Amino acid sequence: MKIIAAKWILLMDEAFGIVEDGAICFDERIIAVDGADQLKSRYPQAEFEDFGDAVIMPGLINAHTHLEFSANRSQLRLGSFVGWLESVIEKREGLLAQCEAKQCIDRALDTILESGTTTIGAISSFGLDMESCAKSPINVIYFNEILGSNPAVVDTMYGEFLERYEQSRAFASKSFLPAISVHAPYSTHPILIRKVLETVKAENLVVSTHFMESKDERAWLDRGEGKFAEFFKAFVPDPKPLIKPLEYIGLFKGVSTIYTHCAEANEAEIKAILAQDQAITHCPRSNRYLGSSRLAIEKLPAFHLATDGLSSNDSLSLWDEMRGALMMHSDLDLAELAKRLLLGSTREAGRALGLQKGVIKEGYESDLIVVPIPAETEESMVAISLILHTQKVEGVYVGGERI
Numbered sequence: 516m517k518i519i520a521a522k523w524i525l526l527m528d529e530a531f532g533i534v535e536d537g538a539i540c541f542d543e544r545i546i547a548v549d550g551a552d553q554l555k556s557r558y559p560q561a562e563f564e565d566f567g568d569a570v571i572m573p574g575l576i577n578a579h580t581h582l583e584f585s586a587n588r589s590q591l592r593l594g595s596f597v598g599w600l601e602s603v604i605e606k607r608e609g610l611l612a613q614c615e616a617k618q619c620i621d622r623a624l625d626t627i628l629e630s631g632t633t634t635i636g637a638i639s640s641f642g643l644d645m646e647s648c649a650k651s652p653i654n655v656i657y658f659n660e661i662l663g664s665n666p667a668v669v670d671t672m673y674g675e676f677l678e679r680y681e682q683s684r685a686f687a688s689k690s691f692l693p694a695i696s697v698h699a700p701y702s703t704h705p706i707l708i709r710k711v712l713e714t715v716k717a718e719n720l721v722v723s724t725h726f727m728e729s730k731d732e733r734a735w736l737d738r739g740e741g742k743f744a745e746f747f748k749a750f751v752p753d754p755k756p757l758i759k760p761l762e763y764i765g766l767f768k769g770v771s772t773i774y775t776h777c778a779e780a781n782e783a784e785i786k787a788i789l790a791q792d793q794a795i796t797h798c799p800r801s802n803r804y805l806g807s808s809r810l811a812i813e814k815l816p817a818f819h820l821a822t823d824g825l826s827s828n829d830s831l832s833l834w835d836e837m838r839g840a841l842m843m844h845s846d847l848d849l850a851e852l853a854k855r856l857l858l859g860s861t862r863e864a865g866r867a868l869g870l871q872k873g874v875i876k877e878g879y880e881s882d883l884i885v886v887p888i889p890a891e892t893e894e895s896m897v898a899i900s901l902i903l904h905t906q907k908v909e910g911v912y913v914g915g916e917r918i
């Protein structure tokens with residue numbers, strides 16, 4: 516059992532509660548939050564450490580990233596979605612091979628942890644990141660991705676997916692939870708989706724999907740037009756969209772689902788997602804780099820933040836993502852936005868993934884980070900100061916253990 520104290524504790528409860536001169540007593544789970552003296556007299560056997568001028572808060576949760584593309588710097592073409600996708604297909608083999616050779620997945624996981632992210636949702640297309648994720652101290656929801664739009668190869672794609680999924684289940688542990696991701700409405704045949712959702716339902720898993728990421732996806736799904744029409748002609752002679760966007764959302768009814776991006780989603784689609792009590796991931800930098808619209812977060816009751824992969828971003832740090840979001844949503848009140856971004860990187864992401872993480876509350880898991888902050892910082896500036904100045908954190912606890 517441990518007690519740690521600091522000038523500020525950020526609870527990440529709904530009201531963005533801050534405790535001044537507070538302390539937390541925990542083992543694997545959080546036992547109590549109070550003053551240091553009170554906790555020391557109640558739990559005299561606990562180890563004690565006072566971090567002084569610092570913030571203690573829940574470890575950050577990045578619900579959507581792709582580690583297999585961590586070798587990318589500027590090999591892929593940014594600016595528009597289909598142009599980028601074509602460059603991914605063209606350069607995929609080289610990037611994956613570079614990543615394996617340079618062990619860059621392990622390095623990416625190290626930088627993620629140093630920045631204070633203690634849980635990730637790793638979208639895995641090929642399984643190359645499986646062992647690294649399984650042995651990392653970071654908590655990983657390992658989303659085995661399925662895609663395949665051609666009905667003739669649906670069975671092959673499903674078989675290949677099932678093999679990866681079963682492999683990942685062999686690594687399952689407290690910090691490595693195998694799950695399933697459906698790539699996107701333009702790339703995954705409804706037959707495949709229905710098939711994998713049977714497994715999702717039977718095993719009560721959370722499922723992740725890309726949704727309405729780009730203007731190209733909007734034009735294709737609505738009208739069968741635009742750059743995707745040209746793109747698909749390389750694979751099939753007379754391509755047609757597989758499904759309407761609202762029907763796609765309907766397939767996931769009754770399942771804990773995370774829709775990543777939604778930058779081009781319309782009001783009816785957002786309403787349908789919220790009516791099904793499902794979650795929306797916001798990746799502001801990736802959206803900006805791939806030419807998508809700004810997601811109107813001010814219209815959403817909740818959202819969580821994620822970095823996406825280095826295939827469409829310049830870092831896997833949620834602090835960098837929060838800084839990007841502060842700039843992108845320039846009409847919103849700075850102090851309120853800062854709080855929402857911190858909640859979206861902890862509490863809301865934990866909720867979306869169905870974890871008891873991301874909040875400092877009795878019974879929640881003890882994933883905690885310690886970030887130094889100048890002594891003179893006023894309470895009203897704590898959230899803004901954290902976002903503007905944090906690169907690496909001073910202390911990280913995962914499941915109550917200091918890393």
Ligand SMILES: [Zn+2]
Pocket residue numbers: 579580581638725775823824
């Ligand atoms: Zn993604």
